[in-house]
Amino acid sequence: MAIVELRHVGKRYPGSTSLAVEDFNLVTQDGEFVVLVGPSGCGKSTTMRMIAGLEDHTHGDILIDGVNVNGVEPKDRDIAMVFQSYALYPHMSVRENMGFSLKLKKFGKTDILERVEKVARILGIEKLLERKPRELSGGQRQRVALGRAIVRQPQVFLMDEPLSNLDAKLRVDMRAEIIKLHRTLGVTTFYVTHDQTEAMTMGQRVAVMRDGLVQQIDTPNNLYQRPANRFVAGFIGTPSMNFLEATLDGDRVVGENFSLVLDETGCAAARDHAQICVGIRPEHLHLSRRDDHSCRLTGTVEVIEPLGAFTLMQVRVGKTVMTAQIEPGRRVAMGDAVAVACSADKLYLFDTKDNLLLKGIDLQEDSDLPW
Ligand SMILES: Nc1ncnc2c1ncn2[C@@H]1O[C@H](COP(=O)(O)OP(=O)(O)OP(=O)(O)O)[C@@H](O)[C@H]1O
Ligand SMILES: [Mg+2]
CATH class of the missing domain: 3.40.50.300 (P-loop containing nucleotide triphosphate hydrolases)
Structure with missing residues (x-):
């Protein structure tokens, strides 16, 4: 050694x-x-x-x-x-x-x-x-x-x-x-x-x-x-992280066909950045109710890949094609208009100039497991 x-x-x-x-x-x-x-x-x-x-x-x-x-x-x-x-x-x-x-x-x-x-x-x-x-x-x-x-x-x-x-x-x-x-x-x-x-x-x-x-x-x-x-964000994780170019508007980041609410940490990290790059991992996106306007993206389903344990769905949101990992058996088909959402604490934020991370995420650790 x-x-x-x-x-x-x-x-x-x-x-x-x-x-x-x-x-x-x-x-x-x-x-x-x-x-x-x-x-x-x-x-x-x-x-x-x-x-x-x-x-x-x-x-x-x-x-x-x-x-x-x-x-x-x-x-x-x-x-x-x-x-x-x-x-x-x-x-x-x-x-x-x-x-x-x-x-x-x-x-x-x-x-x-x-x-x-x-x-x-x-x-x-x-x-x-x-x-x-x-x-x-x-x-x-x-x-x-x-x-x-x-x-x-x-x-x-x-x-x-x-x-x-x-x-x-x-x-x-x-x-x-x-x-x-x-x-x-x-x-x-x-x-x-x-x-x-x-x-x-x-x-x-x-x-x-x-x-x-x-x-x-x-x-x-x-x-x-x-x-x-x-x-690193794009390299680590499969499928790769989705990236969206956005502008800051109060406590939201907005872009073509999406508006995402930032949490306190997000607001603090995004402050002073008029332009921002938002990163969302496919596993943090879920199908959303169409009347839920809090933190969502709307688009058209382009590809559906059922993989058994989960289904990968590619959705065109404006110019960007996003990958979402959804539960198996959801009734979605190619061409459907859908809304997908991500909770504010799962948003990654990057500086658009030097691509450095402004805000990451925290995964809860299970501290009270029985063994
Ligand atoms: N003997 C050599 N002479 C000149 N350039 C070299 C030589 N060996 C490697 N390089 C160059 O050095 C860089 C790094 O090569 P290296 O082999 O370390 O990459 P790697 O990360 O191991 O790639 P891979 O995943 O393809 O094995 C490359 O640009 C390669 O072209
Ligand atoms: Mg090598």
Whole structure:
């Protein structure tokens, strides 16, 4: 286990005019699970490769347990990486694949045997040890790749999209396994994904990146309730947050086909902003009575997607198409004129100039559950 610290870390690839990663600052807790998430090309892999030492950083310092590792060889950093393309050696058995790095480090035969078998038991692959990679399913191969990293008992794990080759169901299963594994081993882990659901479910803290710049590093709940800016707000949550351009009119924000009443916090946050961007998550919209004029939007239903547990409905409100997540079985059809509403405490507000958050939301925590 270790504390990893990034101080103003940046990288410019030779010949490139822009920075692939810019001013990355983070101090992990000992044993923390940190997720890096963001769109393709935002610098996630570059950051991981700099921590591993596979890529030189051009700015800043990287420290592991307080020791500056700038210039320290990857093999001397005590870090194990698992990549998307886990490239097992095809001619070696699972046992040989898992023990290979220990063999290179001149571990004794009994030692290797013991470590490999222990890790195989943790991962539930002890019966597969004599098989070759081609005789395994995708999920089993991924477990071997994890096992190969775990036997080294590193101080830090770096996992770069390790599940992206797996089908959706297997991904969900493996996601849970990796979380359990992290709980068992307690090794400080950096995990890269561009899937925000994976980030939210796995990360103790999540760093949201865009164009080489960290937008926010926070707990999943804080990212959801208080996203630093419009980008984070739109990136975190599925389906994505709806955004509406509005003007302030007393205690309301109004726009084409909508008028939303602000609560006290909203009024205080919106003060001094003639123009404002309103954010509403699909799960906070509900069908409204047509005579309820408090906080609502009117429009026409364009698409209905029944998903069983809930129904997604796309409604055109003026120029904007909004997504609402409504109860299943509501009688609405494409082309219907509907009114949807959102309670004032669920409105997010953003500055239209710099897109920074002015007001987030508070989710009540269940403090009086019986257990
Ligand atoms: N070896 C390289 N030489 C030059 N530019 C590079 C190199 N590797 C990456 N880049 C550039 O650096 C930026 C960040 O790339 P990086 O691979 O870190 O992104 P990423 O967030 O991991 O993306 P993805 O989700 O697609 O894996 C991109 O603009 C990319 O084109
Ligand atoms: Mg990458």
